[in-house]
Amino acid sequence: MSRYDEAARAAAEALVPTVIESVEFRKVALPLRSPFRTSFGTQHVREVLLLKVTIPGAEGWGEVVTTAAPVYSSEYTDGAAHVLEHHVLPRIGAVETVTAHGLAELLRPLRGHRMAKAALELALLDAQLRVAGESLATHLGAVRDRVPCGVSIGIPAGGIPQLEEQVRAYLEDGYLRIKLKIEPGFDVAPVTAVRETFGRDLPLQVDANSAYTLDDLAVFDALDELGLGLIEQPFGEERILDHARLAERLDTPICLDESILDAAGAIDAIELGATSIVNVKAGRVGGYLEAVRVHDACAAHDVPVWCGGMLETGIGRAANVALAALPNFQLPGDTSASTRYFAEDVTEPFVLEDGHLAVPTGPGIGREPDPRFLEQITVDVRTLTV
Ligand code: NPG
Numbered sequence: 001m002s003r004y005d006e007a008a009r010a011a012a013e014a015l016v017p018t019v020i021e022s023v024e025f026r027k028v029a030l031p032l033r034s035p036f037r038t039s040f041g042t043q044h045v046r047e048v049l050l051l052k053v054t055i056p057g058a059e060g061w062g063e064v065v066t067t068a069a070p071v072y073s074s075e076y077t078d079g080a081a082h083v084l085e086h087h088v089l090p091r092i093g094a095v096e097t098v099t100a101h102g103l104a105e106l107l108r109p110l111r112g113h114r115m116a117k118a119a120l121e122l123a124l125l126d127a128q129l130r131v132a133g134e135s136l137a138t139h140l141g142a143v144r145d146r147v148p149c150g151v152s153i154g155i156p157a158g159g160i161p162q163l164e165e166q167v168r169a170y171l172e173d174g175y176l177r178i179k180l181k182i183e184p185g186f187d188v189a190p191v192t193a194v195r196e197t198f199g200r201d202l203p204l205q206v207d208a209n210s211a212y213t214l215d216d217l218a219v220f221d222a223l224d225e226l227g228l229g230l231i232e233q234p235f236g237e238e239r240i241l242d243h244a245r246l247a248e249r250l251d252t253p254i255c256l257d258e259s260i261l262d263a264a265g266a267i268d269a270i271e272l273g274a275t276s277i278v279n280v281k282a283g284r285v286g287g288y289l290e291a292v293r294v295h296d297a298c299a300a301h302d303v304p305v306w307c308g309g310m311l312e313t314g315i316g317r318a319a320n321v322a323l324a325a326l327p328n329f330q331l332p333g334d335t336s337a338s339t340r341y342f343a344e345d346v347t348e349p350f351v352l353e354d355g356h357l358a359v360p361t362g363p364g365i366g367r368e369p370d371p372r373f374l375e376q377i378t379v380d381v382r383t384l385t386v
Contacts, residue, residue, distance in 0.1 A: 014132060015132060018127075019386075020124065022054045022384060024050075025084070026052065032044060039210070041071050049064040050062070051063075057131045059127055063122070084120060088113075115283040122282070125289075137366075142322060148356055152336070159190075173340075183208065184219075208235075211234075243269070247276065260275070261284065261285060267297050276303060280307055305331075306331035307334065308334050319365050338350045
């Protein structure tokens with residue numbers, strides 16, 4: 001048994017199986033401070049489904065990181081609510097007790113829907129850790145008390161001048177690396193401009209969100225000249241070998257995001273030569289516990305990882321920052337401060353200090369939403385008993 005397996009077993013054994021009394025489904029709409037445009041669309045408001053799990057002795061929170069429409073992946077928010085209500089909760093109701101560490105196995109017969117499952121697992125984990133008096137960071141194996149932060153910049157309506165203004169402002173805020181969203185027609189020119197304006201030393205990477213195909217090699221050959229830290233998810237989620245072909249051709253590392261759905265898939269992609277750096281998002285891989293397994297699998301292959309973001313509220317952000325404190329998170333994440341997204345966050349905000357966010361130390365995720373603010377931004381709320 002590896003060190004990681006032993007640590008995982010010890011962590012799992014620390015939590016006592018519990019009944020789930022109820023799950024609150026709360027859809028909230030948080031206005032974004034500025035629209036966020038990627039190759040798959042523009043978001044003006046972060047509409048997000050929050051889950052509150054009640055167990056004897058505690059409540060816990062989780063965040064469904066889906067988009068409103070199935071444009072990042074096949075999951076979407078109302079679909080996640082449906083699968084949770086009609087398929088996930090009945091399976092939980094059918095067993096006496098559950099523990100966060102057993103949830104993925106219990107739900108294995110339900111294919112996919114990883115973001116929905118991940119949110120429930122997080123809410124249950126948060127509640128169980130509050131009962132146990134342990135922080136999520138400690139539970140997952142964190143080795144740092146603060147994490148270095150990058151920022152992801154959407155495609156600006158105002159073109160290159162506005163992009164450069166945003167890069168300048170984020171660097172002044174202290175962000176340690178810049179990620180630019182690209183799409184066909186907005187790629188080589190803006191990235192070249194940013195490189196020329198801010199110099200070769202600026203830690204810079206790009207994210208295509210699956211928008212290209214192997215017909216676009218000329219774009220990637222040009223990007224390869226720009227000294228980027230990585231190129232993220234150039235091709236479709238299923239196109240693993242295409243990514244391997246591109247990786248073979250370029251000096252710039254290819255980093256997969258959408259394609260990596262679990263630890264076994266991460267190993268496949270690494271061994272096929274399709275990715276040499278991995279973006280870890282807990283929702284995309286079905287939960288924070290599987291995210292740790294992805295982290296461990298990458299570490300075993302000497303592949304560094306970093307923590308992606310899905311415009312999370314303070315709830316998901318708290319958990320992301322805990323995850324990003326694990327040892328193989330070697331690059332700054334998309335774990336930006338609350339003010340990068342929202343005028344007001346649902347929890348105590350995450351504040352950038354010297355380019356870093358502090359890892360929460362309280363029990364569970366270490367943050368609680370403000371009930372009054374939650375009420376103000378709630379679009380829909382209902383409570384289901386299990
Ligand atoms: O800082 O949370 C953040 C955003 C980072 O670019 C980012 N997220 O494709 O990775 C992505 C993108 C995203 C955001 C995807 C929201 C889906 C929803």
